[in-house]
Amino acid sequence: MWLRVNAQQNSVENYRTLLAEIGILAETSPHPQALRLASPTSVQKLPHFSEGVVTVQDLSAQxxxxxxxxxxxxxxxxxxxxxxxxxxxxxxxxxxxxxxxxxxxxxxxxxxxxxxxxxxxxxxxxxxxxxxxxxxxxxxxxxxxxxxxxxxDAPCSATGVIRRHPDIKWLRQETDIAQLTTLQKIF
CATH class of the missing domain: 3.40.50.150 (Vaccinia Virus protein VP39)
Structure with missing residues (x-):
């Protein structure tokens, strides 16, 4: 689970320390605002989530x-x-x-x-x-x-989230990919 720390409100290192204080382990990334949690957790457990200090967002989207x-x-x-x-x-x-x-x-x-x-x-x-x-x-x-x-972020096949939603591999059909490709070409 990836987090994006709002740099206007906190630093990645300070937020990582906050997480460690409540027993949530996280590691930094080459992206300056990203933290990766060792294991997924509820947003209600994330310090200051409701105040906008942190957002759940995949690294690629960041x-x-x-x-x-x-x-x-x-x-x-x-x-x-x-x-x-x-x-x-x-x-x-x-x-x-x-x-x-x-x-x-x-x-x-x-x-x-x-x-x-x-x-x-x-x-x-x-x-x-x-x-x-x-x-x-x-x-x-x-x-x-x-x-x-x-x-x-053009309509896509959702293949970028297969690791979190493995059922996508079985739900997508070849015709879906062709339709989405046509739509993407419009852009």
Whole structure:
């Protein structure tokens, strides 16, 4: 289980010490905000989780925002944003960025709202299709936005989480992969 320590609120080493004090072992990683727990634990047991000091997020997902290198005052689109881990990470790295968290599924945006609230962050949350910006930009009162950066976690086969959800290997069919590949090519 991987954690992302909110660098605005604590250091990785300090948080690792907090964990050790309550008997939770963790190791650092080459990623500057990441800790790997020796064994999974409930978020309720993580010190200051509800205050936004730490977020559960896979290491590979943590690299996405870091590699994006978001800057304050930039317009950043997080397309396919739900459940909001990358959106909140962008805002940890660039708290003054103007972030639009976009997802095509309205019910999934509730998680984005919850994560932003827990971390006391602000983003523009929009339900829409990234391939049809004229529709969702109008919804937020914009006719056009020149984005400085775009993070697109395109709909995928979920093969990146097989180690946590081994049933995916048996649930996916060859036709699923073909359909998702077609959708990814749109982007």
């Amino acid at each position: 690299w996405a925002a870091a590699l994006l290198e978001p800057q304050n005052d930039e317009w950043i689109l997080d397309a396919c944003a739900a459940p909001g881990g990358k959106t909140t990470h962008i805002l940890e790295l660039a708290p003054q960025a103007k972030v639009i968290a976009l997802d095509v599924e309205a019910h999934r945006l509730k998680r984005v709202e919850e994560n932003l609230a827990r971390l006391n962050q602000q983003a523009i949350i929009v339900c829409g299709d990234a391939t049809k910006p004229e529709q969702w930009l109008a919804e937020i009162g914009q006719s056009a936005v020149k984005f400085d950066r775009i993070l697109l």
